[in-house]
Amino acid sequence: MPADLPVLDVAAFRAEFPSLESGIAHFDNPGGTQTPRVVGDAIARTLTGPLSQRGSALVSQRNAEDAVVGFRAAVADLVAGRPGGVVHGRSATALTYDVSRTLSRTWSPGDDIVVSELDHDSNVRPWLQAAERAGVTVRWLRLDPATGELDLASLEEITERTRLVALTAASNLLGTRPPVATVAARAHEVGALVHVDAVHHTAHAAPDITAMGADLLVCSPYKFFGPHCGALVADPALLETLRPDKLLPSTDVVPERFELGTLPYELLAGVTAAVDLIASLGSGDTRRERLVDAAGRIAAHELRLRERIEDGLVGLGDRLTLHSRAASRTSTLFLTLRDHAPGEVFERLARRDVLVPAGTFYAHETFRALGLPVDSGLRIGLAAYNDDSDVDRLLDGLADALG
Structure with missing residues (x-):
């Protein structure tokens, strides 16, 4: 060094x-980091302070609003995304199931999807199950066991029929970082979406969703010193095209469209505190x-x-x-x-x-x-x-x- x-x-x-x-x-x-004092303090402070449904008239409403806005901005900064494309979820697994159910409604027999042998099951099983329901073919990006690398020859599995490619940014078992941008470029050539599991990667890097070529990216704050929840990040324009199941009175505004029920404001504040703690270790203007x-x-x-x-x-x-x-x-x-x-x-x-x-x-x-x-x-x-x-x-x- x-x-x-x-x-x-x-x-x-x-x-x-x-x-x-x-x-x-x-x-x-890789299964979950320890939690710093500042995160616990942020959770306790938010949970025990004045808190109500979001709004602007009373301090309890403003506290809730600030927790949501702060969370979206922090996660967006962490992955170089946009706050309006940040969705909270119970976990990365839950978010991937949610988006797989929504996307698979647009698939039909004759289509195919591509998943990888490097991935955590949360970026495999939801897609396999969605593919089975939709009657589409599943193809695989292969792992070379001798090198622990993704076998790039298997990129030929991405064809004109491919609707989605799901790939990890880092294997939670081997640590392998596959060339996500290369895979994404091939997927985009045929008009496929790219869903990136950045759960393990985000714990060791500050990913750039655009440079990766990820259309959808999930991460888990409890893998980088935060509380137990998940986040999905996408271009707000893409989220506008997706129609998940939701309650009739709930908002249809993106990204709230994808968040079911009242948000756990205290956890959102904890995520922001975790991101700020990591940022405090570095230098820079932003x-x-x-x-x-x-x-x-x-x-x-x-x-x-x-x-x-x-x-x-x-x-x-x-x-x-x-x-x-x-x-x-x-x-x-x-x-x-x-x-x-x-x-x-x-x-x-x-x-x-x-x-x-x-x-x-x-x-x-x-x-x-x-x-x-x-x-x-x-x-x-x-x-x-x-x-x-x-x-x-x-x-x-x-x-x-x-x-």
């Missing part, structure tokens, strides 16, 4: 997280500029720790196999073990207060593409608050657990 590159003050950042006082070394971050700068600092820090872990894993020899091999990837590592069950190693690490989960990670298609049984390994996922002492404890624990 060049000496003049701005660095992350990890000790100061860790101090923002009361939960880290537990002593747990968290490597479960929040977007600060977010991009902060993402660079975080990525440099995580890469240094990831390389330390990878070097340590090499020292363990053939007792494990590392499957995260892509040239462009996040600080997430998936490994399988030669002589030990993943659950056994998880338990031994947990006794040291080191949290490295074993499980399916909802990556069924990726496991199949790798030729591995589902639930066959461990996932090590870094976040900005991990430090060298965490890595030391992880490597010591793995060496002990694997003998």
